[in-house]
Amino acid sequence: MPAAIPSLQLLRNARLYAPDPRGVVDVLIAGERIAAVGRDLESPPKSWGCTVHELDGALVLPGLVDAHVHLSGGGGESGPETRVPPLQFTQLTMAGVTSVVGLLGTDGTTRHPAELLAATRAMQRLGLSAWMWTGAYPVPTPTLTGSVRGDIVTVEQVIGAGEIAISDHRSSQPTFDELARLAAECHVGGLLAGKAGVLHLHLGDGRRGLELVRRILLETEIPARVLQPTHCNRNASLWVEAMELGGRGLPVDITAFPPDDDDEALPAAVAVAQWLDAGTPTDRLTLSSDGGGCLPVWDRDGQMVRMDVGSSHTLLQTLGVLYAAGRPLEAILPLCTRNVARQLRLRGKGEVAVGADADLLVVDDALTVRALWARGRQLVTDGAALVRGPFESGGAA
Numbered sequence: 001m002p003a004a005i006p007s008l009q010l011l012r013n014a015r016l017y018a019p020d021p022r023g024v025v026d027v028l029i030a031g032e033r034i035a036a037v038g039r040d041l042e043s044p045p046k047s048w049g050c051t052v053h054e055l056d057g058a059l060v061l062p063g064l065v066d067a068h069v070h071l072s073g074g075g076g077e078s079g080p081e082t083r084v085p086p087l088q089f090t091q092l093t094m095a096g097v098t099s100v101v102g103l104l105g106t107d108g109t110t111r112h113p114a115e116l117l118a119a120t121r122a123m124q125r126l127g128l129s130a131w132m133w134t135g136a137y138p139v140p141t142p143t144l145t146g147s148v149r150g151d152i153v154t155v156e157q158v159i160g161a162g163e164i165a166i167s168d169h170r171s172s173q174p175t176f177d178e179l180a181r182l183a184a185e186c187h188v189g190g191l192l193a194g195k196a197g198v199l200h201l202h203l204g205d206g207r208r209g210l211e212l213v214r215r216i217l218l219e220t221e222i223p224a225r226v227l228q229p230t231h232c233n234r235n236a237s238l239w240v241e242a243m244e245l246g247g248r249g250l251p252v253d254i255t256a257f258p259p260d261d262d263d264e265a266l267p268a269a270v271a272v273a274q275w276l277d278a279g280t281p282t283d284r285l286t287l288s289s290d291g292g293g294c295l296p297v298w299d300r301d302g303q304m305v306r307m308d309v310g311s312s313h314t315l316l317q318t319l320g321v322l323y324a325a326g327r328p329l330e331a332i333l334p335l336c337t338r339n340v341a342r343q344l345r346l347r348g349k350g351e352v353a354v355g356a357d358a359d360l361l362v363v364d365d366a367l368t369v370r371a372l373w374a375r376g377r378q379l380v381t382d383g384a385a386l387v388r389g390p391f392e393s394g395g396a397a
């Protein structure tokens with residue numbers, strides 16, 4: 001377990017993007033929360049034991065929210081030896097992530113939501129904020145309690161179902177009725193639990209694209225905000241469709257795939273730039289990493305020719321490309337901070353504000369991680385991890 005949280009910490013001279021620009025300010029942390037933000041804050045009395053961190057005008061951002069991470073490991077699509085091992089704690093913290101939503105993918109047979117729940121709780125105990133999607137690619141989908149709705153209502157960490165696969169040769173080829181029913185389970189479960197209740201959909205390369213999503217919007221009463229397709233930038237035609245439905249209020253999630261010349265996926269930075277330039281409202285546009293997931297490259301016969309592993313580092317890399325191209329931080333930061341927190345109703349997340357959780361990321365001008373606080377605990381300092389998982393090299397937490 002990480003060390004206890006100092007009761008008061010004062011971050012002096014932070015160049016804050018909250019994600020809106022706030023200029024150079026001080027940030028006072030009290031326990032796990034932000035107590036004050038402003039210019040030249042008075043120091044608390046010495047007897048209160050406040051720790052002061054001088055930031056000298058460094059960039060301070062909200063900790064990132066990554067809503068698509070295979071915490072217990074993804075993969076296995078080229079045999080059991082290709083199952084990706086569980087993510088290590090510092091693979092998130094060194095990528096600037098303070099809030100994470102875990103999920104299962106193709107393998108809903110040898111992997112189970114109970115294992116994912118344990119991995120999610122491990123991240124919480126080590127100091128991050130963590131939730132999970134119940135289920136996996138197939139429909140019917142594996143659950144903890146016997147139903148998606150039951151999981152959302154009774155298990156604190158479950159905020160919806162995912163990643164349910166559509167338009168993909170690895171999906172269970174769910175029908176319209178099956179998918180609509182699953183969306184309803186998420187929606188009603190969310191209402192009963194006071195949670196987002198979102199159906200997080202893995203989109204494959206199939207020609208049907210977002211057809212089933214479009215039909216749910218047209219033929220059922222389920223609100224658009226319940227559906228969240230991801231990997232929408234995986235090919236050009238899917239992206240055109242996502243931009244069109246996004247303009248009509250559908251949440252759209254982009255995956256920060258690692259750069260790959262052979263791939264037909266649009267780099268996340270290109271997709272974001274196209275969206276911004278089209279003038280489409282950006283409040284429902286989000287960016288996630290597919291961290292810990294396998295990113296297989298297939299040939300025409302569905303044979304895997306190569307496999308990469310996703311990493312949360314691609315979030316800051318994507319923001320870095322956009323920032324270097326002149327996009328203002330306040331236009332791009334919400335995609336992996338405020339927009340995700342609002343879409344998934346993660347209270348106190350995605351913003352630096354009085355009363356919010358003290359999730360703070362300090363980066364240099366190339367958007368490289370220098371320091372990180374999660375719920376008031378400092379986890380990274382001087383670009384190095386302060387806290388590690390018990391099985392990581394460098395020792396126990």
Ligand SMILES: [Zn+2]
Nearest residue numbers: 105163202231
């Ligand atoms: Zn996926």
